[in-house]
Amino acid sequence: MSATAPITQDVHTIPRKLPEGPINLVGLTRDAMREVLIAHGTPEKQAKMRVGQIWQWIYQWGKRDFAEMTNLAKAYRADLAEKFVIEVPEVVTRQVSEDGTRKYLVRIAGGHEVEIVYIPEEGRGTLCVSSQVGCTLTCSFCHTGTQKLVRNLTAAEIIGQVMVVRDDLDEWPEIGAPKDETRLLSNIVLMGMGEPLYNFENVRDAMKIAMDAEGIQLSRRRITLSTSGVVPEIARTAQEIGCQLAVSFHATTDEVRDRLVPINKRWNIETLLAALREYPKVSNSERITFEYVMLDGVNDSDEDARRLIKLIEGIPAKINLIPFNEWPGAPYKRSSNNRIRRFADIIYKAGYASPIRTPRGEDIMAACGQLKSATERARKSRRQIEAEAGLGG
Numbered sequence: 001m002s003a004t005a006p007i008t009q010d011v012h013t014i015p016r017k018l019p020e021g022p023i024n025l026v027g028l029t030r031d032a033m034r035e036v037l038i039a040h041g042t043p044e045k046q047a048k049m050r051v052g053q054i055w056q057w058i059y060q061w062g063k064r065d066f067a068e069m070t071n072l073a074k075a076y077r078a079d080l081a082e083k084f085v086i087e088v089p090e091v092v093t094r095q096v097s098e099d100g101t102r103k104y105l106v107r108i109a110g111g112h113e114v115e116i117v118y119i120p121e122e123g124r125g126t127l128c129v130s131s132q133v134g135c136t137l138t139c140s141f142c143h144t145g146t147q148k149l150v151r152n153l154t155a156a157e158i159i160g161q162v163m164v165v166r167d168d169l170d171e172w173p174e175i176g177a178p179k180d181e182t183r184l185l186s187n188i189v190l191m192g193m194g195e196p197l198y199n200f201e202n203v204r205d206a207m208k209i210a211m212d213a214e215g216i217q218l219s220r221r222r223i224t225l226s227t228s229g230v231v232p233e234i235a236r237t238a239q240e241i242g243c244q245l246a247v248s249f250h251a252t253t254d255e256v257r258d259r260l261v262p263i264n265k266r267w268n269i270e271t272l273l274a275a276l277r278e279y280p281k282v283s284n285s286e287r288i289t290f291e292y293v294m295l296d297g298v299n300d301s302d303e304d305a306r307r308l309i310k311l312i313e314g315i316p317a318k319i320n321l322i323p324f325n326e327w328p329g330a331p332y333k334r335s336s337n338n339r340i341r342r343f344a345d346i347i348y349k350a351g352y353a354s355p356i357r358t359p360r361g362e363d364i365m366a367a368c369g370q371l372k373s374a375t376e377r378a379r380k381s382r383r384q385i386e387a388e389a390g391l392g393g
């Protein structure tokens, strides 16, 4: 990250009086970019075209230096370089697991750090993106949940995660080279640190940039937002983002879900399911993913499996079974493989796809629920977590 501290501005309300110092063009919506270009001297008549040109350089070709934007006049490029920057988070560490999974620790404004995970698969690759430093919520099976919320990420810091990983994968296309349809980073899941629906606007703007047809061009069907159940924002996700939806479900009774996913005390299972039944984008071709972490003796009985089937009846759904990934101080154990297979079998026989997620990157603590950054270390001690989860003394 350059010496001049990047400006993290709220893109929705570009202040009339522009902030001192260069403005970061990354993360701005097209309208906001047009506004700041005009505010910094670009003639209004040209602004829309300039946005289109600059947008392609940044998001299609991956350029960070205005001097490389050769379809813009030299003087204009120099003027842009004086007033704007193209900044993405700084990669602090990069770890590669024996199974090819990559985990990045990146630093953002204020010196805070977040983790990102890239999971390569045959013919595709998924990026697990974070939306908050720490998390608003305290799901008791999740490592991030032990980290106090520090702040929401800006749209620049969210789309910036996609950009730094494309850099690392060397996935920016060559100008003039024949279009290569294969992608190393083909899917985005908002399943990293944080509850994305408690940072709605920044997540929305960042995903709109990722979906833009003149930039990174990721189909909305290849972007999945996972929520723990912020009911008021669920329908809005369909209307304003249009991506796929996943829900951190993890239990079949309110008594257990209150302990595992405390937001359930606010919007319980019945309320959540009602919102999912109304989800404007749900259909057989666009099923809602129910994520279900398999915790030994907590939520993994045959009865749980049957109750789950009953609860989601009528919702086009698939159930992702996630063998619990332990982390230091975790109050749970993973269910046995036999138990997980038995659970999956009951679900499958009821007509639902019930893939068992293969833990990836465990050797580098990159698996689901293992992410945590050093920023503002440990919110709760093991005893506190156990007490809340109704376990131990």
Ligand code: SF4
Pocket: 135, 136, 137, 138, 139, 142, 143, 144, 145, 146, 192, 193, 194, 195, 228, 248
């Ligand atoms: S599961 Fe998601 S919402 Fe819950 S604490 Fe972890 S990051 Fe936050």
